[in-house]
Amino acid sequence: MRAALVTEYRKLVTTRLWWILLLCMAVYMAFLAAAVGWGVSQGNAMGSSPGSDEQLALAPDAVVRTVYTIAVTFGYVFPLLVGALAVASEFRHQTITPTLLAEPRRTVLVSAKVISAGVLGLVFGLVGTLAAVGAGAAVLTLLDQPTFLDEASTWRSIALSVLALALWAVVGVGFGSVLTNQVAVIVVVLAFTQFVEPVLRFVLALTSWGADVAAYLPGAAGEAVAGGSFFSESGVSSLLEWWQGALVLLAYGVGLAAIGRVTTFRRDIT
Amino acid sequence: MTTDGTILVDHLSKSFGPVRAVDDLSFQVAPGRVTGFLGPNGAGKTTTLRMLLGLVRPTSGTATIGGQAYGEIRRPLRTVGAALEAASFHPGRTALDHLRLYTPQVGVPDARAGEVLELVGLSAAADRRVGGFSLGMRQRLALATTLLGDPRVLLLDEPANGLDPEGIRWLRGFLRMLAAEGRTVLVSSHVLSEVEQTVDDVVIIARGRLAHASSLPDLARMARVQVRAVSPDVAGLAALVERSAWTRAEAGDPRVAELWDVDAATVGAAAFAAGVELHELTSRDPGLEGLFLQLVGSVDAPGTDGMAA
Numbered sequence: 145m146r147a148a149l150v151t152e153y154r155k156l157v158t159t160r161l162w163w164i165l166l167l168c169m170a171v172y173m174a175f176l177a178a179a180v181g182w183g184v185s186q187g188n189a190m191g192s193s194p195g196s197d198e199q200l201a202l203a204p205d206a207v208v209r210t211v212y213t214i215a216v217t218f219g220y221v222f223p224l225l226v227g228a229l230a231v232a233s234e235f236r237h238q239t240i241t242p243t244l245l246a247e248p249r250r251t252v253l254v255s256a257k258v259i260s261a262g263v264l265g266l267v268f269g270l271v272g273t274l275a276a277v278g279a280g281a282a283v284l285t286l287l288d289q290p291t292f293l294d295e296a297s298t299w300r301s302i303a304l305s306v307l308a309l310a311l312w313a314v315v316g317v318g319f320g321s322v323l324t325n326q327v328a329v330i331v332v333v334l335a336f337t338q339f340v341e342p343v344l345r346f347v348l349a350l351t352s353w354g355a356d357v358a359a360y361l362p363g364a365a366g367e368a369v370a371g372g373s374f375f376s377e378s379g380v381s382s383l384l385e386w387w388q389g390a391l392v393l394l395a396y397g398v399g400l401a402a403i404g405r406v407t408t409f410r411r412d413i414t
Numbered sequence: 415m416t417t418d419g420t421i422l423v424d425h426l427s428k429s430f431g432p433v434r435a436v437d438d439l440s441f442q443v444a445p446g447r448v449t450g451f452l453g454p455n456g457a458g459k460t461t462t463l464r465m466l467l468g469l470v471r472p473t474s475g476t477a478t479i480g481g482q483a484y485g486e487i488r489r490p491l492r493t494v495g496a497a498l499e500a501a502s503f504h505p506g507r508t509a510l511d512h513l514r515l516y517t518p519q520v521g522v523p524d525a526r527a528g529e530v531l532e533l534v535g536l537s538a539a540a541d542r543r544v545g546g547f548s549l550g551m552r553q554r555l556a557l558a559t560t561l562l563g564d565p566r567v568l569l570l571d572e573p574a575n576g577l578d579p580e581g582i583r584w585l586r587g588f589l590r591m592l593a594a595e596g597r598t599v600l601v602s603s604h605v606l607s608e609v610e611q612t613v614d615d616v617v618i619i620a621r622g623r624l625a626h627a628s629s630l631p632d633l634a635r636m637a638r639v640q641v642r643a644v645s646p647d648v649a650g651l652a653a654l655v656e657r658s659a660w661t662r663a664e665a666g667d668p669r670v671a672e673l674w675d676v677d678a679a680t681v682g683a684a685a686f687a688a689g690v691e692l693h694e695l696t697s698r699d700p701g702l703e704g705l706f707l708q709l710v711g712s713v714d715a716p717g718t719d720g721m722a723a
Contacts, residue, residue, distance in 0.1 A: 146518075147518040147519045147521065148518075148519065150518040151515055151516065151518050151519050154511070154514060154515050154518075155504075155515055158504075158507050158508075158511040158512075158514075158515070159504055159506040159507055160506055161506070233504065237502070237503065237504045237505065238499060238502045239502055239503065239504055241469060241498050241499065241502050242502050242516070242559065244468070244469055245467060245469075245490065245491065245494075245496055246490070246491055246515075246516050246519040246520070247519060248468050248484055248485040248487075248490060249485070412464070412469065412470040412471060413464070413469040413470065414461070414464065414469075414470060
């Protein structure tokens, strides 16, 4: 198992994909955190004016939580893709053949992929979250807003944001194990994360029963881990407890990987 | 764990839906020899190799290496080195990085990756991305991958594909050397001529079934020479064939005698002595390739002697 882990880790870091995605994530998260930090704090400053929307009701600590954990809301697509492509690219480039020759125990292989992607996911979580925290705090400081970086609860949110993003990489491996077509993986991941789930959550929030269901969608579970989000703070949906969210996200990842193990990884490799 | 590197394929069958890709195939591959695994495209060679390697599950029968199924072998890369397709690389990875993926699983130090690159003559390209490699270079890299664990058994699928003549000569010497060290070397090919200077034994399959298995000299002995004699004297020719007890193949035209296992000089001398006028006397040696085609053609259609062109 240890050897399989080293091998899987090396597979992840010996192509350019991981650092290109990591760089994109860092830049994107820094930009979003700065923009949202500016936007919501401006809204907050004008909180007393009439005709304000629900964002204006945000408490200052909720503002920073939204900004610092923005990667969980909008950036999880990066670790998700890294995890999914760790499996799909093996089929795309037919490297699955030498992979299985080196490790014929397919359960060991899938487990090694899940764990190694989780570790790389921590790196994505760390970089993505710190990019958001850095840019967000800089903007808040410039605007003379409190950064809350001296509070333990803020750092707890930051740490949980890292955890949530690491779990997203695990979900990615599970997803890639079920859907091995690389192009389909990219299309479905982008469509689901950027469009389907946000719309679904919005629509479900309009119904009386939908909010409870929406909380179990993967994106909402991820946000629950970080303890707050752009969506929840703006009242679009309610969230689970952080540990419940973590378990739900883990269940998606491990569950999908298990399905992949008995479908994709059971088939003949021709 | 047995130390013997014998490959044993025993009543192996595989169906993909209605297609019977491999049909009750049995053969054995001995260590210390280079064995050619031959058959036309689509004969089931790759499917057989994939079953041997645990990648494809047989419908029935077994395929073992040293008495074990591939999946049961601990650290399989130390026992079996297999290169199935020259395309099994991530194009964005360098040659050295590709090899280093497997060193932990083989259980050898990373320096071994450089050593095997040296062995196949790819050291200069160690840090180049595989995406820019020629087919020949990929073949060498695939071979290098199989050598990481210094395995007793080597399975190479069409290793000469894409190699230039010099590369093919190098590969021959290399495979001979590996076999001389006591390893089991199985090399697949769709043309016999490509491997006929390399192999000791041949296993020929067609339509998923065994067509022939023997040593190469035994195969060569099966190659039958053929002589075509044409005479306007139909009766004289027939009498001559009868008297000499030659085997005459069906030719349609009574003036034409297609004769087996006899050379042109013998036929010419006998015809001259008997006073039979000949208008044509040609000998045809189908050679190993002709024999190969004949053997391949005989599967499913026994009794028809497929003629070499």
